[in-house]
Amino acid sequence: MAKPKIASDWMAGCAGCHMSLLDIDERILQIAELVDIRATPITDLKEPDESGVDVGILEGGINNTANEEVAHKMRKRCKILVALGDCAVFGGVPAMRNFFKLDEVLKRAYIETESTDEEGKIPDDPELAKMTKVRAVHEVVPVDVFVPGCPPDPDVIFYVLSELAQGRIPELKDEKLHWH
Numbered sequence: 001m002a003k004p005k006i007a008s009d010w011m012a013g014c015a016g017c018h019m020s021l022l023d024i025d026e027r028i029l030q031i032a033e034l035v036d037i038r039a040t041p042i043t044d045l046k047e048p049d050e051s052g053v054d055v056g057i058l059e060g061g062i063n064n065t066a067n068e069e070v071a072h073k074m075r076k077r078c079k080i081l082v083a084l085g086d087c088a089v090f091g092g093v094p095a096m097r098n099f100f101k102l103d104e105v106l107k108r109a110y111i112e113t114e115s116t117d118e119e120g121k122i123p124d125d126p127e128l129a130k131m132t133k134v135r136a137v138h139e140v141v142p143v144d145v146f147v148p149g150c151p152p153d154p155d156v157i158f159y160v161l162s163e164l165a166q167g168r169i170p171e172l173k174d175e176k177l178h179w180h
């Protein structure tokens, strides 16, 4: 029987959730025996197979039109979608900017930062993604599994991947449910 296919991607986050995934260390070999690891930000293949994958994993919130495309593409191409980490589950750290107006945020980032000289300007190219309010993944596409944590604990990630690899929906509660 063919192994289930897993793909992942990241959006507005810090890559820490994928680093925590790598922190399952040698147990990644157990996962690799059970599943076919396809596109991820840390492998050569970057986009989930057009023919689809069994499990899609998204890290990060959704804060611009490019992120929206990533989320829609993964949702369309996967059977089970996992929101990995606080940013994906409820917006996390990036969502702190929702307390400010977008033009204030852009001005602070591109003009007012201490490391910016007098030539600083807000990028304005139609080819660039358009900034939006930061949203959790489930606010843009339906999510099947929520894995909170900043980042989620490697042991929890291993449990989630093991369950999904064996065709089960992981149940996150008690010691496996971390909000930190």
Ligand code: SF4
Pocket (backbone or CB within 6 Å): 012, 013, 014, 015, 016, 017, 059, 060, 084, 085, 086, 087, 088, 092, 093, 149, 150, 151, 152
């Ligand atoms: S949940 Fe935490 S570790 Fe994961 S992407 Fe967001 S800030 Fe980084």
